[in-house]
Amino acid sequence: MPVIRLAATASRSTLSFRFQQPAMFDTVCTFPLSSDLFAQAIHPSESIVSVGLSSGHVQTFRLPSSGDDDDDGASRASSSNGTGHIDTMWKTRRHKGSCRCLAFGIDGETLYSAGTDGIVKAAKTETGVVENKIAIPPPKDGSGSEVDAPTVIHALSPQTLILATDSSALHLYDLRTPYSKVSARPQQTHHPHDDYVSSLTPLPPSETSTSGFSKQWVTTGGTTLAVTDLRRGVMVRSEDQEEELISSVYIGGLSSSGTSRGEKVIVGGGSGVLTLWEKGAWDDQDERIIVDRGTGGGEALETLALVPDQLGMGKMIAVGLADGRVEFVRIGPNKVVSKVTHDEVEGVVGLGFDVEGRMVSGGGQVVKVWHEAEASEEAEAAGTKRFMDSDDDDDSDSDMDDSDDDDRQGSKKRRKRKRAKGKDRSGGQHITGAFKDLD
Structure with missing residues (x-):
């Protein structure tokens, strides 16, 4: 054509x-x-889905795979008959304010989340245990804000993590660096737009690429x-x-x-x-x-x-x-x-x-x-x-304070933030199975 x-x-x-x-x-x-959805990520090689909520919670659950059997031998193959079970792997209060962004690493072993608390956290997909934290640099747009709220997070390769923000900043982090402190700085920062970055799509590697990423x-x-x-x-x-x-x-x-x-x-x-x-x-x-x-x-x-x-x-x-x-x-x-x-x-x-x-x-x-x-x-x-249906459960971390409504709704200038309109409707149900003592 x-x-x-x-x-x-x-x-x-x-x-x-x-x-x-x-x-x-x-x-x-x-x-x-249990509250409004702000982010969703799907595992690259397993039937695993993670969600980030306006309450700051991150929840990861597993969809049944074809041929899976329960202990009693009953088929769990929902991909063919819809009768399988969705299992919550873990759920925790990961961020103060809302969880705005989620992304799996290239191999799916790590789940990255970013929130309006100005923190990026890297956790093990299977357990939810946090292994690294990164502080998002404050905005340099003269707004006076202490937090540059995240808009997009993406693992470009096993070595590179990209984080975009409200101020139009595009930060690149080297994942080979052990981020043991939340004050870690990005290796590069760009400003490709005059407004916040709303989406990111990687282009396929060139035919001459040696890394394949x-x-x-x-x-x-x-x-x-x-x-x-x-x-x-x-x-x-x-x-x-x-x-x-x-x-x-x-x-x-x-x-x-x-x-x-x-x-x-x-x-x-x-x-x-x-x-x-x-x-x-x-x-x-x-x-x-x-x-x-x-x-x-x-x-x-x-x-x-x-x-x-x-x-x-x-x-x-x-x-x-x-x-x-x-x-x-x-x-x-x-x-x-x-x-x-x-x-x-x-x-x-x-x-x-x-x-x-x-x-x-x-x-x-x-x-x-x-x-x-x-x-x-x-x-x-x-x-x-x-x-x-499921029982309600709140697995809030002891080190997390309750969020303000302003945290949950974020800046009015972001279309994605307008989705929630500051609402945190607490009447929803969710499947239990959270791990304790997670960040």
Whole structure:
């Protein structure tokens, strides 16, 4: 498919397709949370999901894998029949204020969390035991604030951790350094945008890479897109797109012809529009796909996830919207082909796919696990689709003080922080199984 390359002053092509088709995914189970979800991370090689909450808690739970058996021999293969159990591995009050960001390390052995207390903590995925702490540098924007609240955290490689903040700072940390003190300083700091960094997407390593790990990444912030290199710093920043850019994802393996390499970065905007950016041509977007229309602009496209090739659905992305929907967009034909609803009120904060191809969506006080519709319909017919009830439990650490409402809602200028609107609805349920004496 030819790529439409347009200068910044030219009119952009806008594509809008809508097909009424059956939902591609159906809910297998719903997992309640004790307070509003602010961050979600999915393990790279195991069926493990972690969530960061407005209360400062971090909770990690395991989804059943195909072929798992309970002690009594009963099948726990929820990936085929929806009858398995979700086990909480651990839960703890990790941060004062809210937990804003979560990310697994490359090998999945470490879970990184960052909160409005200005601290990054690295914990063992299996136990939740904190091994390292890093203090986020205070902002240098003249605001007078003591804490530069985190917006994005990402493990680029086994050696490099990237942390982005409200003040538009992009800090790079060398993970080979033993951070035994919270005063550890980043190895590099960049400012690729004039506003807070809203998303980060690594670009695949070059063909000549000896490490096999990415050394470049795309960020969005405010109304611009930028590309930063591990060795050379900020390389390019796009023209002003005149709308807020919120989310991003990389997709490769597309049809290549003309100037197109078959590789694109797809960006979700604040007015319901996806923009497609050809890799290597970062001055301006080359296509637009309208996902949601509305008077005065559509719903914000809060989070994007690449649908795994293993599901056989072609080149497709899942789009989490601020009104609680998840839309599925096929790339290439550029068609919005299906949708499901995560929540009728709360927006989708977290979205991704686990190692077995199950979709995990999070928002409000709920995390949902989804299967392909055919398998989920069988589960529903068998009467196995259900709500996961559990006892309430508060595993707050003794060294953690109660959070102020201001901590939980954060700065009003961040769209992601507006999701919670300062609410910490304490009536939710969650599954017990926390470890004691964790940070």
